[in-house]
Amino acid sequence: MTSPRTPSGAPDPQASQAHSRLAAVRARLELPLVRRASGMLDGRHRSVFSGHGQDFDEMALYLPGDDVGDIDWKASASSGHPVIRRFERQSNLAMVLAVDTGRTMAALAPDGGTKADIARFVCDVIGYLARGRGDTLALVAGDAERIVQVPARGGTEHMEMLLRRIDTMLSLEAPPSNITHVLDRVLTWFTRRSLVVVVTDEVRPPLEAELTIKRLRTRHELLVIQVADALPTDFGTDPVEDVETPLGLPEFLRARGDMAAEARDAVARRRSDVAAMLRRYNVPTVTVASESDAVDRLADLLARSRRARH
Known part of the structure; x- marks a missing residue:
């Protein structure tokens, strides 16, 4: 998990945003993409609520x-x-956003931006679609030291508040990630069958969360959106630091081809192990590498999960 070295105390541009998050996401979305994603959510309605x-x-x-x-x-x-x-x-779709707010979610993405920006945008899109369809949306967000719960409601004001809560929790100063903690809270808090959308790192949920995943899957519909991580060897001579253990990686190590190959292999193994676990419980998942492909990837995820139910 890597991050750019930036001066301490630098202003956070996200913290200064006062505009409507839903209005901002609407301005970025093309109408056909919105219709496609919203149509896929219509398909989820029947999956979540048995019968018409x-x-x-x-x-x-x-x-x-x-x-x-x-x-x-x-x-x-x-x-x-x-x-x-x-x-x-007659009834609206009950949705739950389960968001990993650990510090690794603020690391660099493959396109050079931050994973936090991608995670925010994914959550904004989900909130926008839920608001537009009149669905209710709840939030469980957290990490190793924090947990935030927002009950399920609908409407613009609720969605804006929920998205701002997520926004303020994503930073390099956050505690370590613990998405299992978040999923356990979803399991104990929500008794009504819902569509649970998990936003986390590309190598999570960890294998240690398998029992929680199994229990969640029997009670709820479950989708996992993984935000892709950049490798420390992807940025040439640019200085980077590890997010989880803040140590600089020397340039001579980043330039070694064998080290880059070993890092890619290690990540690939972890991805494969997590993907196999999710497949065992028929949990659709997708990896998002940039904001530009987020809506398409989300729509594809909803389409695949809809087909799996019919």
Whole structure:
């Protein structure tokens, strides 16, 4: 986990932002991307709440992208065209953001930006989609020393407050990461079946969290978004420090090709072990390496998890 060396006491640009986070994310999103991600969340609604939980609204022609489970075969046979039964949703989707706020989340990302900026943007997008759909969103954020819980509510004011809480917790001065602590709190706090979206490091949740993952998966829908980490050998002669153990890495070591290969292999092994654990419990996951690909990656994750349920 690496970070750029910056003067102590330098102002944090995020702390000075006073504008609406939801308005800012809306300005950055293209409408087709928003519709795609929101449509995937519609698919999650039926996965989280067994059965429709809805009142019949109308009959309509089947269109590509509609759920084939809604096709009324008798009406389709009579009309000669595929016809679906549309329902009016009665309950909103209950969502929980489970965010790793340990100091490694403020390290460098592969594109040279910070993982904290990527994590903030991912959370902003989720909050924006939840607000736009009228869903409720709760927060459990924390690390080895802190835990923050925000009950599930809807509306702009709630989403803005929730996102600001996440914003203030992501920094290099934060305690070490402990996403297992966060997941354990989700497990004990939420009894209503929900869609739990975990935002953490690319080599987490750790293998030690397997029992918690197993128990969460039986109670909730679970998605994991991993924020990619930069290798200390990726920045040539630029000085970097390790976030977890703040020691500078000498240039002559960073320049060694064998060291770079060994670092890549070690990360690949950890990624593979975590990925295998998540696959055992059918937990869809995606790795986000930059803000620019965050929405596409999130939409792909929702699409894959939706297909896995049908």
